[in-house]
Amino acid sequence: MTTVHSDSGVLAGDERMLIDGELQLTGSGAMFDVINPATEEVAGRATDGTTDDMARAVGAARRAFDTTDWSRDVEFRYHCLTQLHAALERNTERLRRVIVTEVGCPISLTGSQVDSPVEEVAHWAEVGRSFEYLQDTGVHDSQAGPSRRLIHYDAVGVVGAITPWNVPLYLNIAETTPALMAGNTVVLKPAQLTPWAGSELGRIVAEETDIPPGVFNVVVSNANEVGAALSADPRVDMITFTGSTATGRAILAAGAPTVKKTLLELGGKSAHIVLDDADLTAALPMAAMLACIMSGQSCVLPSRILLPRSRYDEGLAILQATMEGFPVGDPWATQNLQGPQISKGQQDKVLGLIADGVASGARLVTGGGIPEGLEKGYYVQPTLLADVDPDSRVAQEEIFGPVLCVIPYDTQDEAIAIANNSIYGLSGQVSSADEDRALQVALRLRTGSANINGGQHFGLTSPFGGTKQSGLGRRNGLHGFEEYLEIKTLGLPPA
Incomplete structure (x- = not known):
């Protein structure tokens, strides 16, 4: 058998x-x-x-x-x-x-x-x-x-x-x-x-x-x-x-x-709100890695990164460096942390949504295609999209691939509004040097769960689920x- x-x-x-x-x-x-x-x-x-x-x-x-x-x-x-x-x-x-x-x-x-x-x-x-x-x-x-x-x-x-x-x-x-x-x-x-x-x-x-x-x-x-x-x-x-x-x-x-x-x-379209006082070198490499682990095929992982406009370029550079160095390839090789998408249909969907995002005004910072040397198998490059319109399809639809959508914001209230601008409400994340400030932002997210400064909400002993259409x-x-x-x-x- x-x-x-x-x-x-x-x-x-x-x-x-x-x-x-x-x-x-x-x-x-x-x-x-x-x-x-x-x-x-x-x-x-x-x-x-x-x-x-x-x-x-x-x-x-x-x-x-x-x-x-x-x-x-x-x-x-x-x-x-x-x-x-x-x-x-x-x-x-x-x-x-x-x-x-x-x-x-x-x-x-x-x-x-x-x-x-x-x-x-x-x-x-x-x-x-x-x-x-x-x-x-x-x-x-x-x-x-x-x-x-x-x-x-x-x-x-x-x-x-x-x-x-x-x-x-x-x-x-x-x-x-x-x-x-x-x-x-x-x-x-x-x-x-x-x-x-x-x-x-x-x-x-x-x-x-x-x-x-x-x-x-x-x-x-x-x-x-x-x-x-x-x-x-x-x-x-x-x-x-x-x-x-x-x-x-x-x-x-x-x-x-x-x-x-x-x-x-x-489904989920979780947002990670990075507040203006956050340690970007601590928060953003892990954010980029989470987008690629499991080939992005997870409903709970934050796929929207909300960066303060005052630190936008700094944050993008960190995300880009992490995603460009992320090990993708044969799942049997122990050094690789990203394998293929599950099917040809899923690979085509992810690549199509990336193209749709660029057509709608997003800037392709890195990735966007099939990794060199991995033409066989359903692989997609770790992809970073910047300047994403919060109302665009790539910001609203669950991509289920190794794609991060980065959205700038000016005020804390604006960031919360962007994060809640979704039919989904599964999870979220907040990063800040001030834990109490991050907690107050997390409490305003319309989600079933949220992580603060790298803490983990998920576990067998704690309830997990979504609000809205999650x-x-x-x-x-x-x-x-x-x-x-x-x-x-x-x-x-x-x-």
Whole structure:
């Protein structure tokens, strides 16, 4: 089921999907190619699941939730997720090779793609085991007299998880393991461009854990309608999705007839406000690096840099020097920190948006094309655009490539207004020599999170999500765990 290229480290993942405890190919035997974005070559294949396969997976998850003790047996869930964590640890190096092959992530950066999500399984197992599912809130007054009240947290039911291609293993785990530990059953639909991050997880669950048939299912497909079928199925109680805002809107519409609970982490166009007293040599090299790491394929990284006009040229020079020296190339070479875009379509989109930005008046400082010597593979040069109009397409649309848009400003209030001038509200950043001043600016950003002077908001113990059209709900922290639970309030006579 796998193909190994020992000379390059390339490793194809499992071709099968997991439905009702069985690793299987789709009935017709149809397959689709998985392309290595660093070479443009076929790295292997995956089964091309259908809407009928999705219907069977949803049926299995529905049966497992309705007829087994999975939702009520916390200790068994803990046992199964502890098994899963140990199994993922045993498979870490295989998973690393699969991720570099299908994503093009530089091997030097796979800690966040592989190692961190593996440890996340253990985290959610502990959170779910210690969570207080029945809470006594004491005696409360009511019109009928005093009443004792309890709050009970119930599993939502069947959770459909639809995940993207940029950090696929991480998001496959982040969107399913807290749901499982909360007592739900799950159907995972991995991204079409990165099916193996899902099929490998399904294989490990089936072969190395006691997770019962139907509790966890993975449907791999190259067809958009298969994910759409999951969103619309009335037997699904909740959809969790990470991806584009356009797809998020479609998921909301599909779930509306059954009023599905929906957890969405959508697009971003985060701004980094560099205040006039900031240490530019401390703030800007990292800002340029963040634009290029993961080939810019991250919704949370600041892609708009707001520089005070009084220090504009100084800041541009620092950004330019960093981006021109950034190591781009073969993801298997440990010195490289930027690999290819995920696909030819994504490469074309990024290059097209750069050209559109220049046509709209932006100044191309560096980059803007394909790196010399990397004509094979979907590479894009680290690109710096200056004098960007805050209302232009490149300042408003998520590029998802190694592109920084630099916008000058005159006053602090103007910088805040520019940062908030977006349909998105996922994250942001503020740099200043005065931490309190930076904090006051960050508090005025209409975002779900913000970093100050290099601090990091993101982590398993803190809620993460967006405002405006960047999403609904939160991942991580207790807030994130509770997203996969329903609240039931119980009234009893006072003791």
